[in-house]
Amino acid sequence: MELAIRTLTKRYRSVVAVDDFSLTLRPGILGLLGPNGAGKSTLMRMLATVTHPSAGTITLDGTDVVKNPDPLRKTLGYLPQDFGVYPHLNAVEFLEYVAALKGLDRRTARPRIEQLLEMVNLTYAKHRALGGYSGGMRQRVGIAQALLNDPKLLIVDEPTTGLDPEERVRFRNTLRDLSGERIIILSTHICSDVETTADDVAIVARGKLLKRGSPASLVNGSGSLENAYLQTIEADKAAA
Numbered sequence: 001m002e003l004a005i006r007t008l009t010k011r012y013r014s015v016v017a018v019d020d021f022s023l024t025l026r027p028g029i030l031g032l033l034g035p036n037g038a039g040k041s042t043l044m045r046m047l048a049t050v051t052h053p054s055a056g057t058i059t060l061d062g063t064d065v066v067k068n069p070d071p072l073r074k075t076l077g078y079l080p081q082d083f084g085v086y087p088h089l090n091a092v093e094f095l096e097y098v099a100a101l102k103g104l105d106r107r108t109a110r111p112r113i114e115q116l117l118e119m120v121n122l123t124y125a126k127h128r129a130l131g132g133y134s135g136g137m138r139q140r141v142g143i144a145q146a147l148l149n150d151p152k153l154l155i156v157d158e159p160t161t162g163l164d165p166e167e168r169v170r171f172r173n174t175l176r177d178l179s180g181e182r183i184i185i186l187s188t189h190i191c192s193d194v195e196t197t198a199d200d201v202a203i204v205a206r207g208k209l210l211k212r213g214s215p216a217s218l219v220n221g222s223g224s225l226e227n228a229y230l231q232t233i234e235a236d237k238a239a240a
Contacts, residue, residue, distance in 0.1 A: 087131030
């Protein structure tokens with residue numbers, strides 16, 4: 001499986017959110033690391049076929065998913081940064097609804113939902129209305145819905161927002177368990193989420209890819225990934 005991004009650009013009137021971005025991904029976890037406003041969410045929305053690029057191509061195993069998004073959508077799990085829920089539904093009802101949208105039959109969906117609710121530690125609250133959930137609990141529902149169809153491409157945008165330290169560790173472990181034959185893109189501004197999880201890191205600012213490599217190669221004498229990241233961002237600001 002190969003996801004290829006070539007000279008991808010997204011413009012909003014006079015603002016260039018993603019600028020001539022190229023990257024090739026194969027199974028494993030890519031940590032997309034950048035400050036707020038770096039263009040990460042716009043890039044994620046284009047990869048998830050939610051937003052149409054202004055220029056450039058995205059191909060999955062050679063298929064142009066901008067022109068033909070269905071093959072990618074069938075293998076996609078997506079947790080957007082602004083994930084919302086229906087407050088009057090409980091977790092089971094909401095996940096059954098999402099499963100139906102993804103084309104899963106009830107016989108397949110029901111055990112999968114129970115498995116995922118246990119995985120994200122929400123079994124105890126599965127019949128409680130989502131409107132009464134905390135932010136962290138809603139985020140865990142979002143993680144579960146992204147995994148419903150056992151995706152081969154999993155895109156998660158700031159997934160640990162609102163999670164407490166124990167939940168964050170659990171989520172990192174879940175991502176590692178899911179990697180292997182999947183392409184997982186973890187977009188975040190939290191270095192520790194990337195350093196302990198990703199095989200590969202791409203540092204992004206102003207819509208551009210600044211650096212890419214393994215966490216160890218990017219550190220390269222900086223002492224930590226966070227130091228390397230901050231140095232890269234400051235150097236980009238100075239050059240702008």
